[in-house]
Amino acid sequence: MTMIDPHQMVINAIRSVPDWPKPGITFRDITPVLQDPRTFRVLMDIFVYRYMRERLDLIAGIDARGFIVGSVLAYELKLGFVPVRKKGKLPFQTLAEEYTLEYGNASVEMHTDAVRPGQRVLLVDDLIATGGTMLAAAKLLQRLGANVVEAASIIDLPELGGSKLLRENGASVFTVCEF
Template identity: 80%
Template sequence: MMTDPNELVRNAIRSVPDWPKEGVTFRDITPVLQDPRSFRALIDIFVYRYMRQRMDLVAGVDARGFIIGSVLAYELNLGFVPVRKSGKLPFNTVAEEYKLEYGNASVEMHTDAVLPGQRVLLVDDLIATGGTMVAASRLLQRLGANVVEAAAIIDLPDLGGSRLIRESGLPVFTVCKF
């Protein structure tokens, strides 16, 4: 019997109630990564989507975006670029600030991470409010990249992030919604 790869991935995601605080259900991708079948299905979903598109790099957002992004870059024979939380990169950086529920945060990249005109796929594990993805996209664009799409495993559409990303002009692809 053939299993739908998207359902295989969705069913492997663990829902943790009341974490990190009361009323929040955390969507944990760890079981997807631990199970070879669901991990392969996840990567294959992304590979099949992007294998015929002309791209130069995959940019992964700190930290779970590194896991998916680096494997995807390897499978697509592309370079990988980390988009890090502030203060984690050792070389010359450029930063982009974004709003959090209580305050601000920022993401950074090395100033030489992308070349003008390079086509970049932006990857993270989950889209909630969209702030991190929009900031990462702006950062890539400031360095001259053409961000092709924002991709994630999970979309939480009720939080409005995927809508915010689309409104910024960036197409969005996600494997499943909760």
């Protein structure tokens, strides 16, 4: 039986969609990774093996694909899960952090009681592009007193500078693959 590198297995399953959401952009779609049970397990095992010996208190996942990976990882590591949502989606008292997009601003929110000071939190999303969403989520966690242990994602698009921006702002970054 031929063994394939787990990272390569995930890379091979990611679908590239040209000219979406607009001409000139190639969207990296993780849906095929999630649809194939073997590849999804390999992906989750990569994350589990990386963090199983870390002293973590919570996993925070960014709306919406970060919820998928983050909640499964929290379950596997026997940790709680905290959703970082787009503005206006959480029903309780929230704290918001604004960030810049190509065509304006957006913000993410968390419940004010989502983390306690000193908790060690892993921040998870599917992709790091410009880093704005991930950096805003990290700032939210820090404003609530949490220690962001690492910012983790499936995909990094290094030419867009997001992982570099996160590192420049003091975050450790882990990604499964780059495009």
